[in-house]
Amino acid sequence: MPIQGLQGKDFFIDMYIDHDPSTGIKDAFCGDKTYNGHKGTDFTLRSFKTMDSGIYVHAIADGVVLAASDGEFDRNTDWLKTGMGNFILILHEGRYRTFYGHLMKNSSKVHLGDSVKKGQVLAKVGSSGYSKGPHLHLEIYDILLMDKLVDPFAGPCQVNNSSLWEYQPIYDTASYPIEDGFTPYIPRLDSLKMRWFVSDTIYANKDTVACHWILMHGLRKQDIVKTEWLDRNGKIKMQYSDTVKENEWFTYHWNYVLMPVRPGMYLVRCFVNDKLVAIRNCYIKIYEEEQ
Ligand SMILES: [Zn+2]
Secondary structure, eight states, X not given: OOBSSOBTTTEEEEEOOOOOSSSSOOOTTSXXXXXXXXXXXXXXXXXXXHHHTOOEEEOSSSEEEEEEEOOOOOBOOXXXXXXXXXXXXXXXXXXXXXXXXXXXXXXXOOOTTOEEOTXXXXXEBXXXXXXXXXXXXXXXXXGGGTSEEEOSOOOTTOSSOOOOOSSOOOXXXXXXXXXXXXXXXXXXXXXXXXXXXXXXXXXXXXXXXXXXXXXXXXXXXXXXXXXXXXXXXXXXXXXXXXXXXXXXXXXEEEEEEESOOXXXXXXXXXXXXXXXXXXXXXXXXXXXXXX
């Protein structure tokens, strides 16, 4: 595994190699966990907060460092820049070449010509280069096949259909919540990815809104995301629902109530197709300056 942690908890494999040569998309499992022309496998972290905790990137096999580039800005939240940002390239016993992209600034632990062992720390996950959020982009090339890009995953839609993994990670298409919370402002995607001012306490006289957000894995087109705000007596005070427009593997939804809202404790429940996926208390308080 090229990344520290557990799949489905610490990281999510949300984008595979695109095997469709046309403008369509098709991953190794004949699914749509990819985007047009994607040449690698993406191991995505849930947030910049997780990235800041320092998630290691590991060498997937023994080898020699062919290139190591560091020093680029690593907090990109949209595909504005181009390139792989900070990256490391490794040659494995004259057969494979592996490429680790979008690494954290100043996190590289190896240099050109270094020998590395399988599992050795190479760097940390970042969001440098062409990146919308913290993730590791891994590419593998087979030198014996004229340096052809190869997909390490065996699946029904992969031409040579053999796995390069010792233990191939599962192809996760389940729908489940990853994380949820509140912000005291109307967020944008980048502020949510950064987890700015996330708190369960909102001040009615100071903050602008009480916004509930949720990060979901595996939402499908036509899924209905519904959020309810209940008061202490269990009475529904506000209710929002919207229909998912596209299949989305890793995505945020949010809705908000404008301040001021009557102080007190609210219970927020979030449903996908009437199945409860998140439940959380929001404390609306009056802000008082300390004496
Ligand atoms: Zn990628």
